[in-house]
Amino acid sequence: MGRLGAGRLKPLVPFGGGCRLIDFSLANAARSGLGEVLLLSQYEERRLMDDLRRTWWRPGFRVHFGPYDQAYAEGPPAAPVRPAGPPERGTADALIRKAAHVFAPGTADVLVLHADHVYQFDYGPLIARHRASGAALTVAYQRIERQYVHLFGMVEFDDRGQLTSFVEKPDEPTSDLVFAAFCVFDAAVLHRYLEQLDGTGWQHDISRDVIPAMLAGGERIGGYPVRGHWEDIGTVDRYHRAHLAAVGEAAPLTVDMIPWTVAPEVDRRLVAHAPGVRRAVVPADLVNHGLLEQSVAFPGVRIGRGAVVRRSVLLPGASVPPGAEIDSAVVLEDGFVQQIETHVQTHVETRQDRGGARV
Numbered sequence: 001m002g003r004l005g006a007g008r009l010k011p012l013v014p015f016g017g018g019c020r021l022i023d024f025s026l027a028n029a030a031r032s033g034l035g036e037v038l039l040l041s042q043y044e045e046r047r048l049m050d051d052l053r054r055t056w057w058r059p060g061f062r063v064h065f066g067p068y069d070q071a072y073a074e075g076p077p078a079a080p081v082r083p084a085g086p087p088e089r090g091t092a093d094a095l096i097r098k099a100a101h102v103f104a105p106g107t108a109d110v111l112v113l114h115a116d117h118v119y120q121f122d123y124g125p126l127i128a129r130h131r132a133s134g135a136a137l138t139v140a141y142q143r144i145e146r147q148y149v150h151l152f153g154m155v156e157f158d159d160r161g162q163l164t165s166f167v168e169k170p171d172e173p174t175s176d177l178v179f180a181a182f183c184v185f186d187a188a189v190l191h192r193y194l195e196q197l198d199g200t201g202w203q204h205d206i207s208r209d210v211i212p213a214m215l216a217g218g219e220r221i222g223g224y225p226v227r228g229h230w231e232d233i234g235t236v237d238r239y240h241r242a243h244l245a246a247v248g249e250a251a252p253l254t255v256d257m258i259p260w261t262v263a264p265e266v267d268r269r270l271v272a273h274a275p276g277v278r279r280a281v282v283p284a285d286l287v288n289h290g291l292l293e294q295s296v297a298f299p300g301v302r303i304g305r306g307a308v309v310r311r312s313v314l315l316p317g318a319s320v321p322p323g324a325e326i327d328s329a330v331v332l333e334d335g336f337v338q339q340i341e342t343h344v345q346t347h348v349e350t351r352q353d354r355g356g357a358r359v
Contacts, residue, residue, distance in 0.1 A: 001236040003338045004330050009048055011041075011115035013239070014315050016246060016258040017268055017281040017296045021233055022115040023055075025182075027259035029113070030061045032123040037113075038064045038101055040094035046081045055261050066101045090204030096194040107187045112206065114181045118242060119230040120257050123182075126224045130184040136219040137189070137211070139163065140180040142226040146173055152232065153179035153207045155223065163221035168207045179207065180226045189219065229253050240330065240340040243296045243313045247279050255281055262316055263299035276303075290320070 004013065011022035019027075029037050041048050045068070052063045053072055071077040091112070095102055102110060109130065111123060121140075130138035141155050149170065156165040156175045166179070183206075193213050202209045214221060229252040233239050246253050247270065255270050267284040271277045278293040285299055286292075290307035297314045304322030311328045314320070318331040330338045 001239065003332060003336055004236050004239065009044055011048060012051060013116075013233070014262060014298055015118065015233070015239075016243070016253070017255070017283065017298050018258040018260045018262055018264075020261060021118070022052075023259040023261045024118055024120070025113040025115060026052075026056055026063070028119070028121050028123060032121075034111075034123065035060060036062055036064050038066060038098075040066070040091075040098055040102075049081065050076050064101070066098045091206045092194060092197070092202075092210050093204035095190070095206075096198050099191065099194070103187055103191045110185045110187050110190055112183055112185065116233050117181055117230065118233055118253065119180075119226070120228060120253075121182075121226065121230070127184055129224055130222070133222050134220070135222040136186045137163075137183060137214055137221045138224055139166075139183040139211070139221065140224050140226050141177050142180050142230050143176050144178055146176045149173035149176060149178055151234070153181075153211075155179050157223050161222055163215065163223060166207070166211050166215060180230050181232065189214070193217070236330065236338065237340060240313065240328070244294065244311060246296060247281060247294050266299040268299070289322070 001010070001013070012020045015021050015024075026037060039049065039052065049065050049068060049072065053065075053076060056063050065072055068081050071081060091114075095110075095112075109127065111127065126138065126140060139155065144152075150173055151169065154165070154167045154170045154173050154175050155163060155177050157177070158164050165175075190210070193210055197209055197213060211221070231238070231242055231253075233242060242253075245251060246255075251270075255268060263283070268281060270280070271282045272279055274282075276288045276291055278291070280292045280294065281296040282288075282292070283297060283299040283301065286297055287302040289305040290303045290309065292303060293308075293310045295309055295312045295314065298316040298318070300317035301314045302319045303309060303314075304320055304324065306322055307320045307324040307326075309320055309324075309326045309331075312326055312331060313329075314331045315333050317333050319335055320326060320331060321335075326337055328340045330340065332338065
């Protein structure tokens with residue numbers, strides 16, 4: 001994701017003017033009545049755990065930190081948290097390395113979620129369908145335009161609704177259905193396949209290893225449609241497009257659907273037309289002496305006198321200098337402007353030109 005992702009954990013990338021990417025899965029879990037989510041992180045776990053404990057430690061819901069949970073029982077530990085064992089190399093590897101926490105006694109099903117998808121979903125009916133069907137696995141899927149299928153895991157089903165094919169990022173798609181990157185496993189079956197794959201030449205991945213192995217093993221795998229908005233934020237271009245859609249006339253994801261975890265005390269709303277604002281997500285503390293149009297601004301943003309910002313995302317605390325002209329970009333917290341259309345990245349700089357300042 002270029003400078004947007006540099007030095008930043010992807011789950012903590014700000015989104016929508018009110019949250020971070022990981023907050024969608026956590027908010028979905030909380031709304032679905034799940035009281036606890038187990039974190040299976042693989043990179044800079046301490047930073048992520050410190051942040052999630054501060055953000056998601058609330059009555060009736062918590063994030064469990066696996067082997068580090070006891071250390072966080074009373075608050076973030078003073079000493080560094082060291083990863084236990086060898087580095088984990090993929091989603092499936094994370095499951096088997098923390099098997100003691102994933103497959104605790106009495107665990108019947110395992111719901112696997114990811115931290116970089118934007119959607120609002122109730123997992124309750126999915127889990128109920130999975131249990132009622134007796135399937136070894138139930139995958140969530142969505143229908144998309146076929147031209148984009150090659151970016152995802154393609155799925156195909158027979159007339160009984162049973163999965164017949166799963167191809168990760170196919171060169172020649174034969175279906176317009178894609179895996180929505182969350183699913184429910186029968187815990188015992190998942191554990192058995194992970195143990196069989198562990199130590200082989202596998203890629204340590206659910207989509208590339210576990211699901212194909214279960215298909216080859218003749219396991220019963222069902223599907224569950226995702227009918228609402230769902231989006232994979234895998235690149236800065238998709239990140240930018242998702243924000244432009246959010247301020248469009250028929251926004252698939254409204255401000256009310258965004259979990260408020262970034263400065264939750266600051267109100268924000270979509271403003272269609274106001275002095276200095278044209279169709280933008282605006283926080284109550286916005287300092288705006290210019291024009292903000294078709295954009296999303298996080299709390300703490302300042303726009304200087306005469307500056308014009310169009311089709312852009314302004315991250316928390318970002319400052320736009322007087323007279324600047326910014327179009328189709330992400331403005332980072334330090335003022336760095338990451339262009340989207342041209343992929344040219346440059347610091348905000350101004351120069352005098354015919355009496356006005358420009359970037």
